[in-house]
Amino acid sequence: MPITIALAGNPNSGKTTVFNALTGSRQHVGNWPGVTVDKKEGQYCKDKNLTILDLPGTYSLSPYSAEELITRNYIVEERPACIIDVVDGTSLERNLYLALQIMETGTPTVLAVNMMDEVAAKGDVIDFARLEAELGVAVVPMEARNNKGLDQLMEAVNRTIGQNRRPRQLEIYSLAGKVDEDTLADRRYSYIQALVDTCVQSKKNQAVHGESLSDKLDKVLTHRFFALPVFALVMYALFAMTFSENFLFISGLPSPGIALATLVETLWGGLTRVVSTFLENAGAADWAYSLVVDGVLEGIGAIFGFLPLILVLYLLMSFLEDSGYMARVAFVMDRIFRRFGLSGRSFIPLLMGFGCSVPAIMATRTLDSEKDRRITTLLCGFMPCGAKLPIFIMFVSVFFAEGNKTLVLFFLYALSLSVSILVSLIINHIAYRGQVSNFLMELPHYRLPTLRSVWIHGYEKVKGFVQKAGTVILAATILIWLLSNFNMHSFTGENRLERGTLLAEMDDSFLASVGKAAAPVFKPAGFGAWKPTVGIATGWVAKEMVVVTLAQLYSEDVGEEYLEQYFASMDAAALKDLGFSDGIYSPAEAFDIYTEAVLMEGGDEHALLSIHADISTKQAALAYMAFNLLCMPCFAAVGAMKRELKSWRRTASAVGIQMATAYLVAVLINLVGSLF
Amino acid sequence: MTLGELRPGERARVLKIGTQGMLRQRILDMGITPSVEVKLVKVAPLGDPLELTLRGYQLSLRKSDAALIEVEKM
Structure with missing residues (x-):
């Protein structure tokens, strides 16, 4: 019969480190119903009958935040066999406040006094026997980050469970409900203060001891003048290490994130080639071939392709979090972001959104409040991520050839930011009106995180993405494949009779029919034709697909003749540069190279001439770019949103807001633009 | 005077928390209770928020x- 032991404690008390040390890799991350808070469970690595549950980090059991409600309800209603309350030995006074509330519930409790190395460094001596006698619970000193004290902790837990030892009923517990909240909090803290005074011998004279390293660091990191430059530098480093293709300003040197992503792509490309060759040789039907190569492998590839970015970003994020710098990020940026109804911490996910929304959305987990997590997750979809850039570049070169291209790009970036701010303000106003400011926050000591804990965070994040977002991405990719490769004639057999294949051309597919039906909706935005509409839909597989799809749909403009003429003026070196093998023009490679190396880079101002019939004005082109910028992000990002928001309903309403915003903005641009 | 009027480096004793509901509970839970001693360490670079030291x-x-x-300066 498995026994559940719950881990409780303040944020920054090292609770998660204790959890990781006790459970090793046998963890399961689920979620608490109704909120965006992880529910982590694991088996104790030395006794499989003991399940350890990691409760959210809280400062008290007052029903103040989602985290506190969960912890409170769990302890009161589920009655775990034993609670391990992890307290930070360097600030016992505040940590014991939660401990007191936990012990008041009468649940068997063990106090794990963590960070004993820092306590010793501070010169404090804690009288554990006295603490144990006063509180009537086992008190165990430990250094979780160095794996010290774990066995003693679990022995104490076993003893507590075996004897069904309940905490001593202190006189102060009987006050609850009899006095007002001020008096109660004051009495609890007074009791703790007296307790700490008798149980801790501290060398309080800071003058002798001098400033700690943490204090010195903080002087620089939150300095009046240095704080912002240092912050900019840290953020730049975070972004560059994840997304930069010219790392450390060395041209062509990929950052760890990009290097890993390229490696995964290459490996996956190789595997795809092996499978496709095998299927060809085995004589697989073309629909089966297409399903495996363009549907399944493409979909799984899309999932894998994001893993390196998530891993690298999350390793860096957990380093910042564990080191204590993240709290300072909030401290420094709060003033700005509060105006928009967000917290300073939202800066990081939004910044990462400029690279890729998927790791950005995963990063919202580090935000403090439910509200901030939900709003920031939604806003990440508005960011001009790297995959949206090819759309903008192609449109700018085709529609704004003689205009100021930089100005158009700048407009889109500014649009993304202003729309985000506006949407955040509106949501705050409508859905979260009158919510209390949540900026009473501890600024923890700076600590050097352990490699192990940083690694576990990164690994958990990657695993969670594959498990929770993977199915969404794969299913959606296959759905779009199905819609763009089939029509009714596929099933009546007419395709086979007429064309010798089950599959349909894209301009005759279900997707085209859907596009034709939906196109009138976009009339007010200026691009109410079916081809641009289909482009938007394939953009949900991956945003840069918009360019590829448009090239396929306007194929009369990129016929063999056109391509041959376009590439004719180039010499062998230029052709090789673009990707033609051996620098020789070949019609077979021409289309792919044209879309990827020319269209996406904005190399051909006369590209896709017939698109001007569907998108006839500059404002319509701008509206189309804006729509692709703001509408539902790619399926991978939606999968990540689902993982973070933890419910289909919330994910659907977030996507709904994104679509509505995109539509409104596109229509507005087209209307205002046509006034000039 | 109020806690917001302290200057960096100054110490004060808390007298009264002039708000109700969740925020009051949160302030109390974080250890800002009547009679506790606090020190204003610094103001964030952009002028807000504040950093306090209290209860270690x-x-x-x-x-x-x-x-x-509400506080009284010490």
């Missing part, structure tokens, strides 16, 4: 919240 740890809170807490 550092707490940050917004000026608007600090303005609700």
Whole structure:
């Protein structure tokens, strides 16, 4: 019969480190119903009958935040066999406040006094026997980050469970409900203060001891003048290490994130080639071939392709979090972001959104409040991520050839930011009106995180993405494949009779029919034709697909003749540069190279001439770019949103807001633009 | 005076928390209770929030919240 032991404690008390040390890799991350808070469970690595549950980090059991409600309800209603309350030995006074509330519930409790190395460094001596006698619970000193004290902790837990030892009923517990909240909090803290005074011998004279390293660091990191430059530098480093293709300003040197992503792509490309060759040789039907190569492998590839970015970003994020710098990020940026109804911490996910929304959305987990997590997750979809850039570049070169291209790009970036701010303000106003400011926050000591804990965070994040977002991405990719490769004639057999294949051309597919039906909706935005509409839909597989799809749909403009003429003026070196093998023009490679190396880079101002019939004005082109910028992000990002928001309903309403915003903005641009 | 009027480096004793509901509970839970001694360590680079030391740890809170807490300078 498995026994559940719950881990409780303040944020920054090292609770998660204790959890990781006790459970090793046998963890399961689920979620608490109704909120965006992880529910982590694991088996104790030395006794499989003991399940350890990691409760959210809280400062008290007052029903103040989602985290506190969960912890409170769990302890009161589920009655775990034993609670391990992890307290930070360097600030016992505040940590014991939660401990007191936990012990008041009468649940068997063990106090794990963590960070004993820092306590010793501070010169404090804690009288554990006295603490144990006063509180009537086992008190165990430990250094979780160095794996010290774990066995003693679990022995104490076993003893507590075996004897069904309940905490001593202190006189102060009987006050609850009899006095007002001020008096109660004051009495609890007074009791703790007296307790700490008798149980801790501290060398309080800071003058002798001098400033700690943490204090010195903080002087620089939150300095009046240095704080912002240092912050900019840290953020730049975070972004560059994840997304930069010219790392450390060395041209062509990929950052760890990009290097890993390229490696995964290459490996996956190789595997795809092996499978496709095998299927060809085995004589697989073309629909089966297409399903495996363009549907399944493409979909799984899309999932894998994001893993390196998530891993690298999350390793860096957990380093910042564990080191204590993240709290300072909030401290420094709060003033700005509060105006928009967000917290300073939202800066990081939004910044990462400029690279890729998927790791950005995963990063919202580090935000403090439910509200901030939900709003920031939604806003990440508005960011001009790297995959949206090819759309903008192609449109700018085709529609704004003689205009100021930089100005158009700048407009889109500014649009993304202003729309985000506006949407955040509106949501705050409508859905979260009158919510209390949540900026009473501890600024923890700076600590050097352990490699192990940083690694576990990164690994958990990657695993969670594959498990929770993977199915969404794969299913959606296959759905779009199905819609763009089939029509009714596929099933009546007419395709086979007429064309010798089950599959349909894209301009005759279900997707085209859907596009034709939906196109009138976009009339007010200026691009109410079916081809641009289909482009938007394939953009949900991956945003840069918009360019590829448009090239396929306007194929009369990129016929063999056109391509041959376009590439004719180039010499062998230029052709090789673009990707033609051996620098020789070949019609077979021409289309792919044209879309990827020319269209996406904005190399051909006369590209896709017939698109001007569907998108006839500059404002319509701008509206189309804006729509692709703001509408539902790619399926991978939606999968990540689902993982973070933890419910289909919330994910659907977030996507709904994104679509509505995109539509409104596109229509507005087209209307205002046509006034000039 | 209120906590928001302290200057960096100054110490004060908390007298009264002039707000109700969730925020009051949160302020109390974080250890800002009547009679506790606090020190204003610094103001964030952009002028808000504030950093306090109390009960052996550092707490940050917004000026608007600090303005609700009555203190006497020590």
